[in-house]
Amino acid sequence: DQQVKQNSPSLSVQEGRISILNCDYTNSMFDYFLWYKKYPAEGPTFLISISSIKDKNEDGRFTVFLNKSAKHLSLHIVPSQPGDSAVYFCAASDNYGQNFVFGPGTRLSVLP
Amino acid sequence: DAGITQSPRHKVTETGTPVTLRCHQTENHRYMYWYRQDPGHGLRLIHYSYGVKDTDKGEVSDGYSVSRSKTEDFLLTLESATSSQTSVYFCAISGYGISYEQYFGPGTRLTVT
Numbered sequence: 001d002q003q004v005k006q007n008s009p010s011l012s013v014q015e016g017r018i019s020i021l022n023c024d025y026t027n028s029m030f031d032y033f034l035w036y037k038k039y040p041a042e043g044p045t046f047l048i049s050i051s052s053i054k055d056k057n058e059d060g061r062f063t064v065f066l067n068k069s070a071k072h073l074s075l076h077i078v079p080s081q082p083g084d085s086a087v088y089f090c091a092a093s094d095n096y097g098q099n100f101v102f103g104p105g106t107r108l109s110v111l112p
Numbered sequence: 113d114a115g116i117t118q119s120p121r122h123k124v125t126e127t128g129t130p131v132t133l134r135c136h137q138t139e140n141h142r143y144m145y146w147y148r149q150d151p152g153h154g155l156r157l158i159h160y161s162y163g164v165k166d167t168d169k170g171e172v173s174d175g176y177s178v179s180r181s182k183t184e185d186f187l188l189t190l191e192s193a194t195s196s197q198t199s200v201y202f203c204a205i206s207g208y209g210i211s212y213e214q215y216f217g218p219g220t221r222l223t224v225t
Binding site: 093 | 143145204215
């Protein structure tokens with residue numbers, strides 16, 4: 001059973017609009033979460049993180065929201081740009097960042 | 113960009129042969145990780161290291177071994193490669209205790225025929 005789920009394999013958004021990528025998890029002990037972006041033939045690149053003591057973290061165009069009661073987090077990208085087209089992974093840790101479990105990824109396409 | 117390199121970047125090998133992948137870092141980070149990426153599975157942890165000569169198993173460790181004799185190098189060995197080990201392998205490092213994010217290398221594409 002996957003502990004971290006990203007139920008949308010792909011998402012298409014118009015340039016300038018908001019992109020919302022979702023992630024659900026099953027382990028209530030997860031206490032730290034990361035989002036990564038991955039371009040083809042490259043390693044994943046860290047985007048933004050959030051700990052379980054917060055419900056929101058912002059960094060420029062990227063905002064992550066955490067709903068612990070629903071075991072759900074989301075990444076908002078506003079405004080979306082064509083360069084944001086990539087695969088996005090969420091990851092969760094239950095030992096405060098020592099090891100992470102990754103979701104299967106969502107492929108975001110931002111259309112010009 | 114974090115200083116992480118992986119070698120080789122591409123390799124084709126035959127079933128039953130041993131293969132070693134190398135990860136090298138220049139950040140002096142304590143934690144190093146090996147993952148494999150397969151469609152529909154995201155990134156799955158194979159082994160990780162929390163210091164020189166200190167390693168532990170991850171989610172998909174069967175058929176793999178690791179060694180870390182120096183802070184900067186983490187080796188992943190496929191003792192007898194199988195077609196199911198065809199994958200893209202990523203190394204990552206973490207300054208755990210200072211920051212929690214993991215930083216990834218460029219990956220090694222391994223094909224076992």
